[in-house]
Amino acid sequence: MPVELLLLLVIGGLIALVIYLWRSNRPSAPTKTPPPPTPQDPFAQAHETQGDPRTLKAGDMLDFGTERTWIRGTLRLSEGGYVWAEHFLELGDGKRWLSVEADPDIQMALWSGRPELDLTPHSDTIEFEGARYRLAERGSASYRSEGTTGLQAQGGMDYVDYEGPAGTHLTFERFDHGRWEVATGTTVPNGSFTIYPGG
Numbered sequence: 001m002p003v004e005l006l007l008l009l010v011i012g013g014l015i016a017l018v019i020y021l022w023r024s025n026r027p028s029a030p031t032k033t034p035p036p037p038t039p040q041d042p043f044a045q046a047h048e049t050q051g052d053p054r055t056l057k058a059g060d061m062l063d064f065g066t067e068r069t070w071i072r073g074t075l076r077l078s079e080g081g082y083v084w085a086e087h088f089l090e091l092g093d094g095k096r097w098l099s100v101e102a103d104p105d106i107q108m109a110l111w112s113g114r115p116e117l118d119l120t121p122h123s124d125t126i127e128f129e130g131a132r133y134r135l136a137e138r139g140s141a142s143y144r145s146e147g148t149t150g151l152q153a154q155g156g157m158d159y160v161d162y163e164g165p166a167g168t169h170l171t172f173e174r175f176d177h178g179r180w181e182v183a184t185g186t187t188v189p190n191g192s193f194t195i196y197p198g199g
Contacts, residue, residue, distance in 0.1 A: 053108060057089050059198025062098070070198070071098075073147030074119025077157070079139055086111075088149055098188065105113045108192075109169055109186040114139025119182050121160035121172040133162035133170045145174070151175055 056062075060071045070090040077084050095113035100106065119126065124135040128190035138160040145151045155176045162170040167187035172180045 038191075050191050050193070051197075053098075053106055053190070054102060055197075056085065056100060056195065057198070058087075060063070061196040061198065062089070063194045063196065064192065071147070073145065073149035075149055075151070076142045076144040076146065078143075079141035088147075095183075100186070106190050108188040108190065109185040111169075111171065111183045111186050114182045114184055117182045119172070120180055121162075126162055126170060128164075128170060131164045131168065133164040133168075136161045136163045 011035075056071060056074065058071050058074050062069055062071065064173045065194050071087045072090050075086040075088075077086065084099065087098045087100070088098045089098065095115075097111050101108075101110060114195060119128070121138070126133045138158075140156060140158050142150070142154065142156050144154045157176070158174045160172040169185040169187070171183050171185060173183070174180050
Protein backbone atom coordinates (compact mmCIF):
# COMPACT_ATOMS: atom_id res chain seq x y z
CA MET A 1 0.00 0.00 0.00
CA PRO A 2 1.46 3.39 -0.88
CA VAL A 3 2.55 5.53 2.05
CA GLU A 4 0.43 8.45 0.86
CA LEU A 5 -2.77 6.40 1.01
CA LEU A 6 -1.91 5.13 4.47
CA LEU A 7 -1.17 8.66 5.61
CA LEU A 8 -4.57 9.85 4.27
CA LEU A 9 -6.39 7.06 6.13
CA VAL A 10 -4.67 7.94 9.41
CA ILE A 11 -5.41 11.67 9.01
CA GLY A 12 -9.06 10.90 8.12
CA GLY A 13 -9.40 8.68 11.20
CA LEU A 14 -7.89 11.38 13.41
CA ILE A 15 -10.31 14.01 12.03
CA ALA A 16 -13.29 11.68 12.64
CA LEU A 17 -12.09 11.04 16.22
CA VAL A 18 -11.71 14.77 16.93
CA ILE A 19 -15.24 15.50 15.59
CA TYR A 20 -16.69 12.66 17.69
CA LEU A 21 -14.96 13.85 20.87
CA TRP A 22 -15.94 17.48 20.23
CA ARG A 23 -19.64 16.56 19.78
CA SER A 24 -19.80 14.28 22.83
CA ASN A 25 -18.25 16.92 25.12
CA ARG A 26 -20.31 19.85 23.82
CA PRO A 27 -22.92 21.00 26.38
CA SER A 28 -26.33 19.84 25.27
CA ALA A 29 -29.12 22.33 24.70
CA PRO A 30 -31.15 22.87 27.85
CA THR A 31 -34.30 20.81 27.86
CA LYS A 32 -37.52 22.67 28.48
CA THR A 33 -39.27 21.67 31.67
CA PRO A 34 -42.99 21.38 31.00
CA PRO A 35 -45.04 23.91 32.95
CA PRO A 36 -46.88 22.55 36.00
CA PRO A 37 -50.47 21.53 35.28
CA THR A 38 -53.09 24.21 35.78
CA PRO A 39 -54.94 23.69 39.07
CA GLN A 40 -58.37 22.14 38.47
CA ASP A 41 -61.53 22.34 40.53
CA PRO A 42 -61.99 18.76 41.81
CA PHE A 43 -65.78 19.26 41.73
CA ALA A 44 -65.87 20.59 38.16
CA GLN A 45 -67.72 18.64 35.52
CA ALA A 46 -66.10 18.60 32.13
CA HIS A 47 -69.21 17.42 30.30
CA GLU A 48 -71.90 19.65 31.78
CA THR A 49 -71.81 23.10 33.38
CA GLN A 50 -75.06 22.84 35.34
CA GLY A 51 -76.00 19.16 35.26
CA ASP A 52 -79.32 17.45 34.61
CA PRO A 53 -81.80 17.81 37.53
CA ARG A 54 -83.62 14.67 36.37
CA THR A 55 -80.59 12.57 37.39
CA LEU A 56 -80.31 13.89 40.96
CA LYS A 57 -79.89 11.33 43.73
CA ALA A 58 -78.89 10.99 47.37
CA GLY A 59 -75.24 11.99 47.84
CA ASP A 60 -75.15 14.63 45.09
CA MET A 61 -74.03 18.16 45.94
CA LEU A 62 -75.88 21.27 44.78
CA ASP A 63 -74.18 24.65 44.50
CA PHE A 64 -76.62 27.57 44.34
CA GLY A 65 -73.81 30.13 44.15
CA THR A 66 -74.43 31.49 47.65
CA GLU A 67 -75.20 28.15 49.25
CA ARG A 68 -73.80 24.66 48.85
CA THR A 69 -75.71 21.65 50.13
CA TRP A 70 -76.01 17.87 49.76
CA ILE A 71 -78.96 15.65 48.99
CA ARG A 72 -79.54 13.36 51.98
CA GLY A 73 -82.43 11.40 50.58
CA THR A 74 -84.79 11.18 47.62
CA LEU A 75 -88.41 10.20 47.14
CA ARG A 76 -89.32 8.78 43.73
CA LEU A 77 -93.05 9.40 43.27
CA SER A 78 -95.41 7.99 40.67
CA GLU A 79 -99.07 8.47 39.89
CA GLY A 80 -100.71 6.77 36.93
CA GLY A 81 -97.50 6.64 34.88
CA TYR A 82 -96.47 10.19 35.80
CA VAL A 83 -93.23 10.39 37.83
CA TRP A 84 -91.43 13.11 39.77
CA ALA A 85 -88.91 13.37 42.62
CA GLU A 86 -88.42 15.19 45.91
CA HIS A 87 -84.81 15.59 47.10
CA PHE A 88 -84.26 16.30 50.81
CA LEU A 89 -81.40 18.71 51.46
CA GLU A 90 -78.71 18.74 54.15
CA LEU A 91 -79.52 21.96 55.97
CA GLY A 92 -79.43 22.94 59.62
CA ASP A 93 -82.45 25.24 59.60
CA GLY A 94 -85.34 22.83 59.23
CA LYS A 95 -86.73 20.53 56.57
CA ARG A 96 -86.15 21.65 52.98
CA TRP A 97 -86.36 19.84 49.67
CA LEU A 98 -86.20 20.34 45.94
CA SER A 99 -88.97 18.92 43.75
CA VAL A 100 -88.18 18.05 40.13
CA GLU A 101 -90.72 17.04 37.50
CA ALA A 102 -90.83 16.99 33.71
CA ASP A 103 -94.21 18.05 32.31
CA PRO A 104 -92.75 17.90 29.60
CA ASP A 105 -90.34 20.75 30.46
CA ILE A 106 -88.43 20.54 33.72
CA GLN A 107 -90.26 22.26 36.57
CA MET A 108 -88.56 22.73 39.94
CA ALA A 109 -89.46 24.28 43.27
CA LEU A 110 -87.53 24.71 46.51
CA TRP A 111 -89.67 23.90 49.55
CA SER A 112 -89.47 24.71 53.26
CA GLY A 113 -91.43 22.69 55.81
CA ARG A 114 -93.74 24.79 57.98
CA PRO A 115 -94.64 22.59 60.97
CA GLU A 116 -95.80 25.63 62.96
CA LEU A 117 -98.74 26.22 60.60
CA ASP A 118 -102.15 24.85 61.52
CA LEU A 119 -103.61 24.65 58.02
CA THR A 120 -105.47 21.98 56.09
CA PRO A 121 -106.37 21.81 52.39
CA HIS A 122 -110.03 22.54 53.08
CA SER A 123 -111.01 24.67 50.05
CA ASP A 124 -110.13 25.76 46.52
CA THR A 125 -108.48 28.96 47.80
CA ILE A 126 -106.46 29.67 50.92
CA GLU A 127 -105.54 33.11 52.26
CA PHE A 128 -102.04 32.87 53.67
CA GLU A 129 -99.57 35.58 54.77
CA GLY A 130 -101.44 38.28 52.87
CA ALA A 131 -101.70 36.35 49.59
CA ARG A 132 -104.35 34.20 47.96
CA TYR A 133 -103.37 30.68 46.92
CA ARG A 134 -105.53 28.80 44.42
CA LEU A 135 -105.86 25.04 44.11
CA ALA A 136 -103.62 23.73 41.30
CA GLU A 137 -103.91 19.96 41.69
CA ARG A 138 -104.54 17.15 44.14
CA GLY A 139 -103.97 13.44 44.03
CA SER A 140 -102.44 10.30 45.51
CA ALA A 141 -99.13 8.73 44.57
CA SER A 142 -96.88 5.87 45.54
CA TYR A 143 -93.36 6.58 46.69
CA ARG A 144 -90.02 4.80 46.86
CA SER A 145 -87.49 6.12 49.37
CA GLU A 146 -83.71 6.38 48.81
CA GLY A 147 -81.15 7.51 51.37
CA THR A 148 -82.37 9.37 54.47
CA THR A 149 -85.98 10.58 54.16
CA GLY A 150 -87.54 9.62 57.48
CA LEU A 151 -90.06 7.43 55.63
CA GLN A 152 -90.48 3.74 54.88
CA ALA A 153 -88.73 2.17 51.90
CA GLN A 154 -92.01 2.47 49.99
CA GLY A 155 -95.54 3.60 50.63
CA GLY A 156 -98.26 5.99 49.60
CA MET A 157 -98.89 9.72 49.88
CA ASP A 158 -101.64 12.26 49.25
CA TYR A 159 -100.92 15.79 48.09
CA VAL A 160 -102.77 19.05 47.49
CA ASP A 161 -100.90 21.85 45.69
CA TYR A 162 -101.81 25.54 45.61
CA GLU A 163 -100.26 28.31 43.53
CA GLY A 164 -99.81 31.88 44.72
CA PRO A 165 -98.50 35.10 43.20
CA ALA A 166 -95.03 35.52 41.67
CA GLY A 167 -94.07 31.83 41.54
CA THR A 168 -94.95 31.03 45.16
CA HIS A 169 -96.48 27.71 46.18
CA LEU A 170 -98.25 26.15 49.13
CA THR A 171 -98.42 22.37 49.43
CA PHE A 172 -99.94 19.79 51.74
CA GLU A 173 -98.55 16.25 51.86
CA ARG A 174 -99.72 13.26 53.89
CA PHE A 175 -97.59 10.11 53.96
CA ASP A 176 -99.02 6.67 54.71
CA HIS A 177 -102.31 8.10 56.02
CA GLY A 178 -100.52 10.32 58.55
CA ARG A 179 -101.26 13.97 59.29
CA TRP A 180 -101.03 16.77 56.73
CA GLU A 181 -97.62 18.43 56.50
CA VAL A 182 -97.54 22.01 55.20
CA ALA A 183 -94.74 23.57 53.14
CA THR A 184 -94.17 26.78 51.21
CA GLY A 185 -92.13 26.89 48.04
CA THR A 186 -90.76 29.07 45.29
CA THR A 187 -90.16 28.24 41.65
CA VAL A 188 -86.52 27.47 40.80
CA PRO A 189 -85.54 28.30 37.20
CA ASN A 190 -83.50 25.69 35.35
CA GLY A 191 -79.78 26.53 35.57
CA SER A 192 -80.06 28.08 39.05
CA PHE A 193 -77.58 25.62 40.54
CA THR A 194 -74.69 23.37 39.59
CA ILE A 195 -74.81 19.64 40.27
CA TYR A 196 -71.75 17.75 41.49
CA PRO A 197 -72.54 14.01 41.40
CA GLY A 198 -71.75 12.13 44.59
CA GLY A 199 -69.48 9.11 44.71
